[in-house]
Amino acid sequence: MKVGIVGAGNVATHLVKGLVKAGMEVSVINSRTIASAQSLAQHAPAAAITDSLNFKLSPPADIYLLAVPDRTLPQLLQEVNFPEGVIVAHTSGTQPLELLMSSLPGVETGVFYPLQTFSKEKDVDWKPIPICIETSSQHAELTLVNLGRLLSNQVVLMNGETRRKLHVAAVFACNFTNHLWGVAQDLLQKAELPVNLLEPLVQETVQKAFQFPPFSVQTGPAKRGDSITIDAHVQLLQSEPQYLQLYQVLTKSIQTVAESEPFLGKQA
Amino acid sequence: MKVGIVGAGNVATHLVKGLVKAGMEVSVINSRTIASAQSLAQHAPAAAITDSLNFKLSPPADIYLLAVPDRTLPQLLQEVNFPEGVIVAHTSGTQPLELLMSSLPGVETGVFYPLQTFSKEKDVDWKPIPICIETSSQHAELTLVNLGRLLSNQVVLMNGETRRKLHVAAVFACNFTNHLWGVAQDLLQKAELPVNLLEPLVQETVQKAFQFPPFSVQTGPAKRGDSITIDAHVQLLQSEPQYLQLYQVLTKSIQTVAESEPFLGKQA
Numbered sequence: 270m271k272v273g274i275v276g277a278g279n280v281a282t283h284l285v286k287g288l289v290k291a292g293m294e295v296s297v298i299n300s301r302t303i304a305s306a307q308s309l310a311q312h313a314p315a316a317a318i319t320d321s322l323n324f325k326l327s328p329p330a331d332i333y334l335l336a337v338p339d340r341t342l343p344q345l346l347q348e349v350n351f352p353e354g355v356i357v358a359h360t361s362g363t364q365p366l367e368l369l370m371s372s373l374p375g376v377e378t379g380v381f382y383p384l385q386t387f388s389k390e391k392d393v394d395w396k397p398i399p400i401c402i403e404t405s406s407q408h409a410e411l412t413l414v415n416l417g418r419l420l421s422n423q424v425v426l427m428n429g430e431t432r433r434k435l436h437v438a439a440v441f442a443c444n445f446t447n448h449l450w451g452v453a454q455d456l457l458q459k460a461e462l463p464v465n466l467l468e469p470l471v472q473e474t475v476q477k478a479f480q481f482p483p484f485s486v487q488t489g490p491a492k493r494g495d496s497i498t499i500d501a502h503v504q505l506l507q508s509e510p511q512y513l514q515l516y517q518v519l520t521k522s523i524q525t526v527a528e529s530e531p532f533l534g535k536q537a
Numbered sequence: 538m539k540v541g542i543v544g545a546g547n548v549a550t551h552l553v554k555g556l557v558k559a560g561m562e563v564s565v566i567n568s569r570t571i572a573s574a575q576s577l578a579q580h581a582p583a584a585a586i587t588d589s590l591n592f593k594l595s596p597p598a599d600i601y602l603l604a605v606p607d608r609t610l611p612q613l614l615q616e617v618n619f620p621e622g623v624i625v626a627h628t629s630g631t632q633p634l635e636l637l638m639s640s641l642p643g644v645e646t647g648v649f650y651p652l653q654t655f656s657k658e659k660d661v662d663w664k665p666i667p668i669c670i671e672t673s674s675q676h677a678e679l680t681l682v683n684l685g686r687l688l689s690n691q692v693v694l695m696n697g698e699t700r701r702k703l704h705v706a707a708v709f710a711c712n713f714t715n716h717l718w719g720v721a722q723d724l725l726q727k728a729e730l731p732v733n734l735l736e737p738l739v740q741e742t743v744q745k746a747f748q749f750p751p752f753s754v755q756t757g758p759a760k761r762g763d764s765i766t767i768d769a770h771v772q773l774l775q776s777e778p779q780y781l782q783l784y785q786v787l788t789k790s791i792q793t794v795a796e797s798e799p800f801l802g803k804q805a
Contacts (some may be wrong), residue, residue, distance in 0.1 A: 497607050
């Protein structure tokens with residue numbers, strides 16, 4: 270079974286690396302920028318590269334994975350042309366399957382959404398990454414589930430509504446927390462402190478978050494209702510209005526949860 | 538050298554456990570609630586328990602650590618009475634050393650601030666936890682540094698201004714991220730999804746945050762300027778106005794950083 274990859278960004282890169290490592294043949298890599306496709310093809314020696322969206326002209330694949338930004342997907346679907354008898358899946362957490370179904374009549378379609386944050390500079394272990402599958406046919410389901418299992422131990426069937434809720438939860442759990450660590454690091458650097466000083470604290474916070482419900486082990490001045498400390502922090506952040514706004518909105522949100530779930534008890 | 542502990546909350550609990558494990562004698566445990574002091578004294582067989590703040594009446598200690606909420610510290614300092622020749626340190630990230638110096642004339646004072654989140658239900662490894670020390674005398678410095686080294690491999694001298702900046706950074710890195718994981722878990726539960734589905738994503742996010750500057754590996758729709766996905770998320774969160782506000786403020790903050798640091802490049 271041969272796979273075609275449309276896109277050459279972070280998701281496409283890790284898909285290609287993961288599939289090749291799992292012994293799959295990536296037969297074609299497509300990017301609007303030939304140089305990006307060429308660069309990615311370093312990881313897939315057998316792949317032809319192309320910037321044409323007419324896949325009838327390139328070496329065939331059985332499954333095409335669309336690993337492109339959500340905003341470019343509708344335009345791509347207008348231009349693309351697939352051979353008959355293939356399965357086409359997008360990798361988006363939010364785009365509906367129906368978008369593919371309506372744009373690609375006569376093609377079996379699906380969603381192949383890996384729940385992970387991908388950066389080109391860091392390899393990932395595909396095995397624990399949940400891959401969420403939704404399809405327009407049983408044959409596509411079987412095929413995409415089998416493809417997913419080559420990469421991951423956690424292949425999950427999930428409808429679009431649930432997948433979109435998972436995706437927004439993932440933004441809170443990953444994108445937003447990463448941003449807050451960036452803010453913390455920026456504050457440390459401005460105080461001329463080594464950035465790794467916070468590592469034991471972050472590791473402990475992560476460990477707790479998977480042992481106990483996070484709301485139940487919430488700590489800190491907001492949870493304690495410690496207005497003296499909060500006022501001192503607000504004072505310290507006067508010169509960083511952007512961070513001050515984050516501080517205030519997050520403090521308020523912690524307090525709202527604490528008030529609505531008083532049974533969770535007090536933490537320091 | 539004997540240590541007295543004032544307080545019986547999370548910080549006091551882990552101090553007592555850590556000190557006893559390191560072979561120190563905790564000679565007295567004080568709490569306004571005798572039952573709390575009794576409960577904590579289970580971990581320190583040699584400790585006397587008291588609810589009196591006149592420590593001239595209880596078994597002596599060489600060092601007293603004040604592990605009480607910031608808001609109760611000023612009142613406690615008005616009432617407390619220490620024997621002569623002792624060292625008294627608070628454990629706060631924000632309270633100035635000068636508060637102890639002015640309230641306790643003739644006593645050697647210090648700060649003994651462990652940079653960690655403590656919950657009673659979870660043991661911690663003290664070894665990697667930074668302990669930030671500030672003192673009013675060289676003798677107190679030597680004594681508190683030695684005490685700190687019994688617990689931790691990372692004892693750091695730090696003035697009050699720097700400690701307060703570290704503390705606010707810690708709130709971003711720990712309290713706020715934990716809250717966001719709570720939000721993510723709540724969203725998963727409402728979607729009837731297993732809460733451990735996000736664990737590989739969170740673990741990867743943490744790993745990246747300590748390998749690369751977090752702002753440089755920021756991913757997600759806000760960083761990509763993906764307004765289609767952002768609009769879909771805003772739509773999904775209409776029924777959760779509190780989470781929607783967090784979403785919007787954090788999204789804006791990520792975009793502000795991305796605009797001011799365009800050289801950091803694009804991530805998926």
